[in-house]
Amino acid sequence: MLDEVLEAFLVAGRERRLERWMEFVRIPSVSAQPEHADDCRRAAGWLADDLSVAGLEHVAVEETGGHPIVYGDWLGAGDAPTVIAYGHYDVQPADPLELWDTPPFEPIVRGDRMIGRGAEDNKSCVQMHVRAVEALLATRAGLPVNLKLVFEGEEESGSANLDAWLVENRGRLAADVAVISDTDFFEGNRPAICLGVRGLVGFEIDVRGPNRDLHSGAYGGAVQNPVNALCSIIAAFKESDGRIAVPGFYDDVVELGAEERAAMAALPFDEDVYRDSLGLSQLVGEEGYTTVERKTGRPTLDVNGIWGGYSGEGAKMIVPAEAHAKVSCRLVPDQDPGRVFERIRAFVADIAPPGVEVTMRAVTDGLPSSTPIDHPATRAAARAIEATFGVPPLYYRAGGSVPVTASFGDLLGLPVVLLGFAPPDSQAHAPNEFMDLNNFETGIRTIARCWDEMAVALA
Amino acid sequence: MLDEVLEAFLVAGRERRLERWMEFVRIPSVSAQPEHADDCRRAAGWLADDLSVAGLEHVAVEETGGHPIVYGDWLGAGDAPTVIAYGHYDVQPADPLELWDTPPFEPIVRGDRMIGRGAEDNKSCVQMHVRAVEALLATRAGLPVNLKLVFEGEEESGSANLDAWLVENRGRLAADVAVISDTDFFEGNRPAICLGVRGLVGFEIDVRGPNRDLHSGAYGGAVQNPVNALCSIIAAFKESDGRIAVPGFYDDVVELGAEERAAMAALPFDEDVYRDSLGLSQLVGEEGYTTVERKTGRPTLDVNGIWGGYSGEGAKMIVPAEAHAKVSCRLVPDQDPGRVFERIRAFVADIAPPGVEVTMRAVTDGLPSSTPIDHPATRAAARAIEATFGVPPLYYRAGGSVPVTASFGDLLGLPVVLLGFAPPDSQAHAPNEFMDLNNFETGIRTIARCWDEMAVALA
Numbered sequence: 001m002l003d004e005v006l007e008a009f010l011v012a013g014r015e016r017r018l019e020r021w022m023e024f025v026r027i028p029s030v031s032a033q034p035e036h037a038d039d040c041r042r043a044a045g046w047l048a049d050d051l052s053v054a055g056l057e058h059v060a061v062e063e064t065g066g067h068p069i070v071y072g073d074w075l076g077a078g079d080a081p082t083v084i085a086y087g088h089y090d091v092q093p094a095d096p097l098e099l100w101d102t103p104p105f106e107p108i109v110r111g112d113r114m115i116g117r118g119a120e121d122n123k124s125c126v127q128m129h130v131r132a133v134e135a136l137l138a139t140r141a142g143l144p145v146n147l148k149l150v151f152e153g154e155e156e157s158g159s160a161n162l163d164a165w166l167v168e169n170r171g172r173l174a175a176d177v178a179v180i181s182d183t184d185f186f187e188g189n190r191p192a193i194c195l196g197v198r199g200l201v202g203f204e205i206d207v208r209g210p211n212r213d214l215h216s217g218a219y220g221g222a223v224q225n226p227v228n229a230l231c232s233i234i235a236a237f238k239e240s241d242g243r244i245a246v247p248g249f250y251d252d253v254v255e256l257g258a259e260e261r262a263a264m265a266a267l268p269f270d271e272d273v274y275r276d277s278l279g280l281s282q283l284v285g286e287e288g289y290t291t292v293e294r295k296t297g298r299p300t301l302d303v304n305g306i307w308g309g310y311s312g313e314g315a316k317m318i319v320p321a322e323a324h325a326k327v328s329c330r331l332v333p334d335q336d337p338g339r340v341f342e343r344i345r346a347f348v349a350d351i352a353p354p355g356v357e358v359t360m361r362a363v364t365d366g367l368p369s370s371t372p373i374d375h376p377a378t379r380a381a382a383r384a385i386e387a388t389f390g391v392p393p394l395y396y397r398a399g400g401s402v403p404v405t406a407s408f409g410d411l412l413g414l415p416v417v418l419l420g421f422a423p424p425d426s427q428a429h430a431p432n433e434f435m436d437l438n439n440f441e442t443g444i445r446t447i448a449r450c451w452d453e454m455a456v457a458l459a
Numbered sequence: 460m461l462d463e464v465l466e467a468f469l470v471a472g473r474e475r476r477l478e479r480w481m482e483f484v485r486i487p488s489v490s491a492q493p494e495h496a497d498d499c500r501r502a503a504g505w506l507a508d509d510l511s512v513a514g515l516e517h518v519a520v521e522e523t524g525g526h527p528i529v530y531g532d533w534l535g536a537g538d539a540p541t542v543i544a545y546g547h548y549d550v551q552p553a554d555p556l557e558l559w560d561t562p563p564f565e566p567i568v569r570g571d572r573m574i575g576r577g578a579e580d581n582k583s584c585v586q587m588h589v590r591a592v593e594a595l596l597a598t599r600a601g602l603p604v605n606l607k608l609v610f611e612g613e614e615e616s617g618s619a620n621l622d623a624w625l626v627e628n629r630g631r632l633a634a635d636v637a638v639i640s641d642t643d644f645f646e647g648n649r650p651a652i653c654l655g656v657r658g659l660v661g662f663e664i665d666v667r668g669p670n671r672d673l674h675s676g677a678y679g680g681a682v683q684n685p686v687n688a689l690c691s692i693i694a695a696f697k698e699s700d701g702r703i704a705v706p707g708f709y710d711d712v713v714e715l716g717a718e719e720r721a722a723m724a725a726l727p728f729d730e731d732v733y734r735d736s737l738g739l740s741q742l743v744g745e746e747g748y749t750t751v752e753r754k755t756g757r758p759t760l761d762v763n764g765i766w767g768g769y770s771g772e773g774a775k776m777i778v779p780a781e782a783h784a785k786v787s788c789r790l791v792p793d794q795d796p797g798r799v800f801e802r803i804r805a806f807v808a809d810i811a812p813p814g815v816e817v818t819m820r821a822v823t824d825g826l827p828s829s830t831p832i833d834h835p836a837t838r839a840a841a842r843a844i845e846a847t848f849g850v851p852p853l854y855y856r857a858g859g860s861v862p863v864t865a866s867f868g869d870l871l872g873l874p875v876v877l878l879g880f881a882p883p884d885s886q887a888h889a890p891n892e893f894m895d896l897n898n899f900e901t902g903i904r905t906i907a908r909c910w911d912e913m914a915v916a917l918a
Contacts, residue, residue: 032773217859314491400676
């Protein structure tokens with residue numbers, strides 16, 4: 001049962017909320033691209049102002065050595081539990097631009113969607129947290145919990161500075177639980193709580209051959225071609241049954257238990273609908289596992305991008321001087337990103353064709369993690385969802401990576417609840433990203449209710 | 460022995476010649492890129508004017524459906540033999556621009572080199588032919604042969620319209636021999652005549668997966684990755700011994716004879732110098748063949764370019780919607796480009812991984828060809844080289860493709876002499892392309908002398 005005054009406040013403020021959210025999305029805070037560094041800083045400043053407007057205290061744009069962290073808290077709840085909530089204000093690059101139906105940084109509401117780069121991931125949840133605090137502070141004497149908001153600016157580029165900042169500010173960040181809002185609802189936009197996320201290791205393979213592009217007629221046949229060589233390496237990563245061929249890759253993988261596999265099998269998931277929605281004739285993955293298992297409970301190896309030589313119109317017949325690929329592996333407990341990277345590096349060194357120089361460098365990583373279903377904080381979040389969305393949540397594992405889960409869990413020693421609100425088809429990281437407006441509006445109420453529930457559950 | 464008046468004329472005109480050549484190189488006539496279509500037309504107009512200035516007759520910019528052909532002739536030699544000389548005024552794309560030390564279309568003379576895109580390939584030879592005619596007409600009553608100059612504008616993008624134009628104008632193009640000037644001197648810039656060229660077939664492989672880029676966390680593991688799939692296909696093209704694995708690929712290959720292999724082995728070629736000049740630690744190619752054989756007498760398969768997914772800075776962890784590669788094979792007699800393409804297409808269809816759509820389309824092709832060493836026209840060209848460069852030519856096969864060799868040979872039924880003047884390290888098709896000024900200057904004299912020699916040899 002929601003607070004009626006709170007509800008009236010939220011109903012009255014809907015238009016203004018959408019406006020502010022759109023204003024936030026208009027700032028192209030792409031953390032991976034240096035040309036957007038100023039935009040990231042502008043987004044941080046904008047967000048800090050927004051926190052102050054909402055009534056948070058100790059608001060600060062905190063320097064990290066990279067893009068800053070925006071912090072704000074409300075600590076007036078005395079002995080009540082303390083919650084840290086996390087989101088990020090940076091976004092993915094927008095390209096390929098030509099596949100967007102509308103300009104990525106000119107958000108637009110169409111039907112029940114807000115469309116734009118970051119409209120969902122993760123500016124929606126950041127706004128939901130701020131607006132929930134604002135509504136509670138405006139309609140009550142205060143919050144039911146002590147709340148510390150931490151909004152990062154480098155999540156999409158590997159969170160290089162978050163861990164150091166968390167450790168440095170460990171005292172100030174003392175809490176009873178961390179709530180991270182960067183996960184999805186389940187297929188069909190069903191309210192859900194995520195019990196685990198995959199880790200990741202992202203790396204680049206660079207293959208260098210001749211000291212310049214060579215005429216493929218004059219030199220072809222006499223030298224190793226760096227693109228052909230790179231393709232050989234990438235092809236060797238996988239067996240035809242979908243298993244990753246790198247020796248030792250699976251050594252630390254905790255196999256899915258029978259109970260968890262049964263829970264996954266029970267999830268409402270229509271494989272045909274899923275396949276058709278992707279425009280595919282066939283789903284392909286590791287033999288011996290279901291699609292749900294493959295995309296959440298098993299590790300992967302995917303090329304994220306490859307380039308080398310001529311890609312313009314017509315023909316340019318060269319042996320390219322070099323070739324490059326960005327590759328990433330999603331990892332599951334208890335795989336360690338560093339250890340996996342070293343195994344892949346050793347494998348590549350072993351199989352690299354002669355006549356080219358092959359180097360590898362890690363670009364990003366994150367630990368896998370999981371959260372108990374029966375933790376009081378998880379139960380509290382579940383009650384908040386049921387009270388606002390009208391249905392109990394489903395429980396699932398996420399295929400994606402929220403490395404900060406491990407940061408808050410391992411570094412601050414906190415139980416972590418993954419309470420996200422993204423529709424699973426939001427096209428996060430892809431063109432035409434969107435957020436569902438009902439998820440946004442109801443989610444604000446869920447967050448407010450969650451603080452009420454946690455105040456009781458964690459007391 | 461050179462005509463002294465001719466020599467004096469050439470000595471006096473050196474600066475003006477360099478100026479005109481640079482003016483020609485400044486026109487970015489990149490035939491493969493539609494945005495340069497007007498530049499190609501401008502180059503054709505400029506060249507036609509140049510032919511008129513030189514004293515050629517019937518000068519015309521001839522429409523072809525693509526970039527025009529520039530034609531001019533001088534037919535005042537009565538019963539003397541008739542020669543067709545061929546070159547092309549179009550050039551390769553200039554990218555990657557960042558690897559040029561000077562702007563590609565702002566030619567500059569440095570030491571004994573003219574540097575710029577097309578400075579060598581093939582605007583140097585086009586200018587040499589025009590200047591040779593100009594010098595002969597200015598210093599004598601006329602030419603010793605009837606001469607028909609044909610300068611194409613689509614050689615670097617596949618000569619799509621040349622064959623039709625040759626057939627259509629067969630009557631007007633009646634001749635005794637074709638001289639094609641688009642080949643190289645030998646390693647060490649030694650004067651040489653090319654006795655054969657490789658053919659080629661260039662094609663694109665397009666791999667399409669999901670209907671959009673997918674978040675590699677949310678979807679990775681459940682779908683086939685188009686880049687991984689493309690790499691598997693490309694890796695399958697070659698055995699570890701360097702042989703091409705496509706069934707039937709070698710069926711029509713005429714193996715090198717013992718005599719030709721001996722001639723190749725006798726060529727002055729220092730493998731260590733060659734390897735070091737390319738910045739390589741090791742040369743790699745088909746087992747059982749020497750480097751010279753591999754790069755001129757054996758067929759190849761090289762990826763010229765590959766692209767798919769994210770190639771910007773930082774990480775963007777997606778399963779890309781599609782992946783593409785440009786691939787080309789150099790072919791030797793008697794391989795047929797169309798037949799080879801069909802064999803590759805059948806192989807790709809056979810090995811394509813599930814869960815993606817793979818299509819292939821041919822982009823360009825050209826027949827391989829060879830020319831007898833003992834033809835009177837070859838002997839005449841050899842004498843012209845010895846008279847001007849002071850050494851007899853070496854004889855070699857070129858690894859590159861001059862598909863027009865087959866056009867003139869097969870369509871017009873002419874013996875073809877490949878009389879080119881490019882230094883073998885000219886970086887044609889690559890950044891910092893250059894032409895050697897001595898090759899240019901002496902080559903003009905060689906061409907003039909060649910017409911004298913052919914007037915006698917073919918009488």
